[in-house]
Amino acid sequence: MREDLPVIVTEAVGDAAGRWDLAGEIPLDLLRGLGGKGLLCPEIATQFGGLGLTGRECGELTAHVGSLCSSLRSVMTSQGMGAWTIWRLGDRTQREHYLRRLTAGELAAVAFSEPDAGSDLSAMSTRIREDGDTLVVDGVKTWITASVYADLLVVFGRYGDGGAAVIVPATSPGVRRDPAQSPMGCRAAGHATVTLDAVRVPRTNLLGAAGQSLAMLTTIALTCGRLSVAWGCVGILRACLAAAAAHARDRRQFGVPIARHQLVARHLAELYVAERTATLACERASDCWDAGSPDQFTGAVLAKLVASRAAAQGAATAVQVLASAGAQDGHVVARAYRDAKLMEIIEGSNEVSQLILADRVMGVGG
Amino acid sequence: MPESTSEQLTIAMIEQRLLDFLVERTKIEWEVGQDLFESGVLSSLFAMELVVFVEKAFDVSIEREDLALANFRTVRAMTDLVLRLGKAADA
Ligand SMILES: Cc1cc2nc3c(=O)[nH]c(=O)nc-3n(C[C@H](O)[C@H](O)[C@H](O)COP(=O)(O)OP(=O)(O)OC[C@H]3O[C@@H](n4cnc5c(N)ncnc54)[C@H](O)[C@@H]3O)c2cc1C
Numbered sequence: 001m002r003e004d005l006p007v008i009v010t011e012a013v014g015d016a017a018g019r020w021d022l023a024g025e026i027p028l029d030l031l032r033g034l035g036g037k038g039l040l041c042p043e044i045a046t047q048f049g050g051l052g053l054t055g056r057e058c059g060e061l062t063a064h065v066g067s068l069c070s071s072l073r074s075v076m077t078s079q080g081m082g083a084w085t086i087w088r089l090g091d092r093t094q095r096e097h098y099l100r101r102l103t104a105g106e107l108a109a110v111a112f113s114e115p116d117a118g119s120d121l122s123a124m125s126t127r128i129r130e131d132g133d134t135l136v137v138d139g140v141k142t143w144i145t146a147s148v149y150a151d152l153l154v155v156f157g158r159y160g161d162g163g164a165a166v167i168v169p170a171t172s173p174g175v176r177r178d179p180a181q182s183p184m185g186c187r188a189a190g191h192a193t194v195t196l197d198a199v200r201v202p203r204t205n206l207l208g209a210a211g212q213s214l215a216m217l218t219t220i221a222l223t224c225g226r227l228s229v230a231w232g233c234v235g236i237l238r239a240c241l242a243a244a245a246a247h248a249r250d251r252r253q254f255g256v257p258i259a260r261h262q263l264v265a266r267h268l269a270e271l272y273v274a275e276r277t278a279t280l281a282c283e284r285a286s287d288c289w290d291a292g293s294p295d296q297f298t299g300a301v302l303a304k305l306v307a308s309r310a311a312a313q314g315a316a317t318a319v320q321v322l323a324s325a326g327a328q329d330g331h332v333v334a335r336a337y338r339d340a341k342l343m344e345i346i347e348g349s350n351e352v353s354q355l356i357l358a359d360r361v362m363g364v365g366g
Numbered sequence: 367m368p369e370s371t372s373e374q375l376t377i378a379m380i381e382q383r384l385l386d387f388l389v390e391r392t393k394i395e396w397e398v399g400q401d402l403f404e405s406g407v408l409s410s411l412f413a414m415e416l417v418v419f420v421e422k423a424f425d426v427s428i429e430r431e432d433l434a435l436a437n438f439r440t441v442r443a444m445t446d447l448v449l450r451l452g453k454a455a456d457a
Contacts, residue, residue: 091429209431209434210431211434212431212434213410213435215413216414217433219411219413219414293422294415294422297411359411363392363393
């Protein structure tokens with residue numbers, strides 16, 4: 001990976017992550033600037049204006065972004081998932097047209113979830129139907145990360161007796177975006193409820209074809225999203241480890257640096273174990289992805305489960321070590337604590353991930 | 367005439383590789399005409415595993431309308447897909 005890529009992100013974020021968290025917003029210009037350098041979907045091939053990183057390199061960059069700001073990393077996850085969906089399901093013209101836009105500063109969000117379809121995406125009721133040479137989209141999508149900022153919404157829905165995804169320009173008539181009020185974490189990631197009321201788009205915006213399975217299509221997008229969230233959690237853990245170690249060295253109580261108290265030292269060891277374990281699970285999953293191995297799908301679920309649990313626990317540990325020094329919104333460990341918890345919910349909750357892995361264990365015959 | 371994968375790979379060979387993968391992953395034996403998804407035990411995640419297995423094992427790209435569950439329901443359907451995509455690549 002080009003050495004300047006993480007540096008560009010570090011400089012763009014500077015010391016602003018805490019302020020973005022408190023304001024609930026990242027400046028749109030900054031997102032467009034990073035997007036225009038291809039940094040928000042770095043796996044996209046150079047022929048489409050992307051950086052052409054491998055999955056493993058993209059993961060390392062994602063972890064770096066996640067160590068600085070989980071809201072920015074969430075925007076990156078949405079952009080990556082949107083671009084990947086277009087690449088995997090689109091035809092040559094769609095790839096050329098839309099991927100170029102997503103590496104030139106336009107932003108994407110991806111919409112599966114609905115009020116009555118969270119873990120159970122088979123309950124999705126958004127409809128995509130044909131009307132002459134246009135498509136009409138009706139539905140309500142909730143908690144759509146980055147949709148406040150997005151130019152393009154990749155919307156999954158029912159199509160005929162199967163499923164499809166459709167690209168909806170966010171400013172199309174009939175699209176309404178209601179920003180989520182005071183989200184608990186990833187506060188500046190631009191979550192919104194997106195209502196689609198008889199939204200008309202050209203037929204050429206359809207990704208996929210008649211007769212496809214909605215579950216297969218969502219698995220394609222979610223596998224990319226799970227890898228990104230998992231690497232983002234590695235970043236959370238790296239930030240927590242650094243903050244806890246620095247504090248344990250500097251803060252003195254009972255006449256010694258608190259790192260010298262064995263119960264604090266154990267916290268540091270646990271954080272290190274969490275960071276290493278999550279990293280190894282992510283590296284393994286990304287290597288499967290890069291190799292085109294069938295194990296990439298359960299590998300991504302495993303990495304996401306391991307890394308999000310490790311991050312939620314690790315962030316709580318880091319807050320414990322910093323105590324009052326970290327007990328303020330906007331502080332790196334306070335953000336980590338709120339952000340990491342939500343990573344145990346999205347892209348397949350812990351429980352849904354466990355069900356998928358249990359399937360894997362059982363095969364069919366048990 | 368250029369050598370083509372589809373001519374080298376017989377139907378029997380393709381079927382055998384698919385059956386071997388299935389038995390390894392699901393731990394039971396399958397018939398070539400048996401519906402893999404009918405029982406509801408095999409998931410969409412498994413369908414995607416089949417997609418990338420077929421892509422890698424037979425050096426084909428499965429795109430657009432070919433990414434349909436119907437093409438992965440049976441070993442026979444996957445074999446037909448491999449032969450068709452192999453021919454298209456040679457053309
Ligand atoms: C910060 C954030 C960002 C998000 N971004 C996006 C986005 O960009 N795009 C998008 O489409 N969606 C997004 N979502 C929505 C997210 O995907 C859903 O919240 C998630 O799928 C869980 O659905 P739910 O919240 O409706 O919970 P429910 O499905 O109602 O689950 C509630 C609880 O029940 C458990 N549960 C449910 N079914 C089972 C079962 N069969 N067995 C055991 N336990 C079960 C769950 O694990 C959970 O603990 C986001 C959510 C959050 C919080």
